[in-house]
Amino acid sequence: IQFTPAKSLCRSTNPSSDYLTLTNPDPVLIFVIFFSFVGFSYCRQKSRFPRGFVGNSSMEELKISSRPSICFRPINPSDLERLEQIHRDIFPIRYESEFFQNVVNGGDILSWAAVDRSRPDGLSDELIGFVTAKIGPAKETEISDLIRYNSCKGEETLVYILTLGVVESYRKRGIAKLLIKEVIKYASSIPVCRGVYLHVIAHNSPAIRLYKRMSFRCVRRLHGFYIINGQHFDSFLFVYFINGSRSPCSPFDLVVFVLNYMRSGIKSVASRLTMKHEEKGLKWIKCKDITRCLLPTQTKRNLASERVSSGYDYV
Ligand code: ACO
Numbered sequence: 001i002q003f004t005p006a007k008s009l010c011r012s013t014n015p016s017s018d019y020l021t022l023t024n025p026d027p028v029l030i031f032v033i034f035f036s037f038v039g040f041s042y043c044r045q046k047s048r049f050p051r052g053f054v055g056n057s058s059m060e061e062l063k064i065s066s067r068p069s070i071c072f073r074p075i076n077p078s079d080l081e082r083l084e085q086i087h088r089d090i091f092p093i094r095y096e097s098e099f100f101q102n103v104v105n106g107g108d109i110l111s112w113a114a115v116d117r118s119r120p121d122g123l124s125d126e127l128i129g130f131v132t133a134k135i136g137p138a139k140e141t142e143i144s145d146l147i148r149y150n151s152c153k154g155e156e157t158l159v160y161i162l163t164l165g166v167v168e169s170y171r172k173r174g175i176a177k178l179l180i181k182e183v184i185k186y187a188s189s190i191p192v193c194r195g196v197y198l199h200v201i202a203h204n205s206p207a208i209r210l211y212k213r214m215s216f217r218c219v220r221r222l223h224g225f226y227i228i229n230g231q232h233f234d235s236f237l238f239v240y241f242i243n244g245s246r247s248p249c250s251p252f253d254l255v256v257f258v259l260n261y262m263r264s265g266i267k268s269v270a271s272r273l274t275m276k277h278e279e280k281g282l283k284w285i286k287c288k289d290i291t292r293c294l295l296p297t298q299t300k301r302n303l304a305s306e307r308v309s310s311g312y313d314y315v
Pocket of ligand 1: 164165167175199209210
């Protein structure tokens, strides 16, 4: 917008120029423009907060046919760019390219892509949602105490959901639910697999509602689990028990559960104190933006601290 001392708001008469020219500006008009600009800047500022986790996406609005035809397939190398873009748009933390390479090349990460076959050619195979997961020994996880073991069956495993996302225009259509179902179906097909679990940031209500609706159980609240831009955020740990595993319900199990709950409470108080102590010693770090990149070997938890180690590789 150019301001020039002429009469009214009009298009520039210069055909080669596409600028809107504001001439002899009316004070009311200036007032309106000024406050529109302030309002716009404010909205942009707000959207910088890690709201990706609660479902705000800067992604383009996709045109959806009245009858989308959603299909699921594994993620492959041609999805690389799109996968990176969606992660960038909906998560407040950055993932290393090594993580994406691992997903698209089917390394040790499992993945499911959602696509809408009713989209026009060229887009009918483009990702509109995804879930990535990893399988590992149950005994090495932080929920090993909640699993019922059966030594004759071999080493028990658990599936950990790393990332789940659906582009904004396709939300509230049950796509995430179907993606999670795919993971549960896969996990249930492995006789030694005892469950599916995940972490979710405590203020992510849409995701929390989804997991609860799908019968995941919230087994723990982890204080200060995430550090995003220098701020601490709690997370919930959700588990879906399968193949004869279950959450505790016998009297003995309940006692073990209560003891573990108390232990994790004490740990989290201790870790909070440690955190405060560390913060005191490291105040100077706060002047830097410490949004970090994640390696596949780093965990959401590692973002928060390295205090508890499980031997699992989370992102
Ligand atoms: N018509 C109307 N509403 C519907 C329909 C339908 N056909 N199908 C489902 N819904 C409703 C559900 O009831 C649910 O409502 P509720 O939130 O009021 O309970 C809502 O739509 C969402 O359910 P889904 O459609 O299954 O989920 P969606 O595809 O919208 O994806 C997700 C949910 C993944 C949380 C999405 O919001 C997202 O991508 N958010 C940003 C990234 C994110 O937060 N990811 C999870 C982080 S945790 C992790 O990665 C381990």
